[in-house]
Amino acid sequence: MVNQVYQAHTMEEALDWLDQHKEKAKLIAGGTDLIIKLREGAVMPAVLIDISNMQGINHIEERDQRIILGSTATFTDIQQSRIFQKRLIAIAQAAQSVGSPQIRHRATVGGNICNASPAADLLPPLLAMNAKALLQSKESSRLLPLEELLTGKETTCLLPEEMLKSIEFSSLGKGEGLGFSKLSVRNALAIARISMAVYLHLDDKGNCQDIRIASGALGLTAQREKNVESLIKGQPLDKKMIETASKALEATTLERLSGRKTLPFKRYAVQGVFQEALEQAMELCVRRDIR
Structure with missing residues (x-):
């Protein structure tokens, strides 16, 4: 009480x-x-x-080719930020997919992350961007990869005396893109059945130099799909490779969700969600008219 x-x-x-x-x-x-x-x-x-009126942690800024998200920045702040209108528009799309406008005006970056729901919409794109979390206590601070902060369903390694001060990650440049896709029961107000984010770096020949795939609502916490990443990295992203990666995601889903009622739906749906996020990332990689 x-x-x-x-x-x-x-x-x-x-x-x-x-x-x-x-x-x-x-x-x-x-x-x-x-x-x-x-x-x-x-x-x-x-x-x-x-801490809703606390000064200094509600900012969104780009500094030295790093994006910094203060923990009390809201989902509406993300939607309206110019930083998330070009190559990083997937993060604005993830924010826009959350709840109603009233919820987006109140919900914060820190709350979405520290609640650590498996279906938290911001977690997949931030994990795909290799984001780091800055944790602050009275005596010290520590910067650790976001995926290390998440320890299970609605659990983190945040100490009782610590708070999340900010999230930071590298901005994107030529040949890089980020895609996001979400499947839910109802368009705006439902939590994600599946969400997926893909960071992609293509070379001039269309080969995958680097890829990071992160999923939501496919396990106890949002997570990277590193086995699928390893299949794609260094390979041409042709139709055959995309099909191979999609089948690998299906196999991972079968193993991870074995025995769950949602498995028959998710084993097939995950392929379409992944492909939509990947296609968005690929399109941004080859665009020359945006930064």
């Missing part, structure tokens, strides 16, 4: 309260996930620390 609520205006205030209360405290910003869990009794923190 919540018996104390603090409103932090600075990072120092938030980290002081986190350090004092540790396991008893929860951070709240948009609250679109946490409020539901509080009402259902799924989480029962004694202390809530409101």
Whole structure:
């Protein structure tokens, strides 16, 4: 039962309260996930620390060819940012696919990541971009790959006294592209049945120099599909290779979701979702009119 609520205006205030209360405290910003869990009794923190009005962590910026997403930036902020209107438009598309406009105005980057839902829409594109998470405590900070932050269904390696300060990843250039595709029950308000993001780097001959594939709602957490990546890397991306990679994803889905009711649907649907994300990435790779 919540018996104390603090409103932090600075990072120092938030980290002081986190350090004092540790396991008893929860951070709240948009609250679109946490409020539901509080009402259902799924989480029962004694202390809530409101960081929704905290300065310095709601930014979206490009610095030294790195994109930095502050943890309290909202999904609407992502949609409206010029940074995500060209080669990185897949991230804006992932943000736009979340909930209703009211939810997107409130839901934050940090909440979507730290809730660690297997179906979290931002996780696949950020994993495909090799994003890193900056974690901050009162005494120290650490930067680690986003995939290492995620440890299981709705679990992370975030320590009780830490908060996610920002996410960062490299911007894209010539020959690179990012694609995103999502399949859900209803168009805007449903959580993802399957989501997929593909980062791709093609050389001038159309061969795959590098690829990173990340999936959502195909396991206990969003994750990289590294076995499929290894099949494609260094190869020409022709029809035969795309079919081979799609079948490999089907085989992975069969193994990972064995015995689940969703398997008959997902084993085939995953191929179309992957191909749509891949085609979007390929199109962006060859475009010369965008940065």
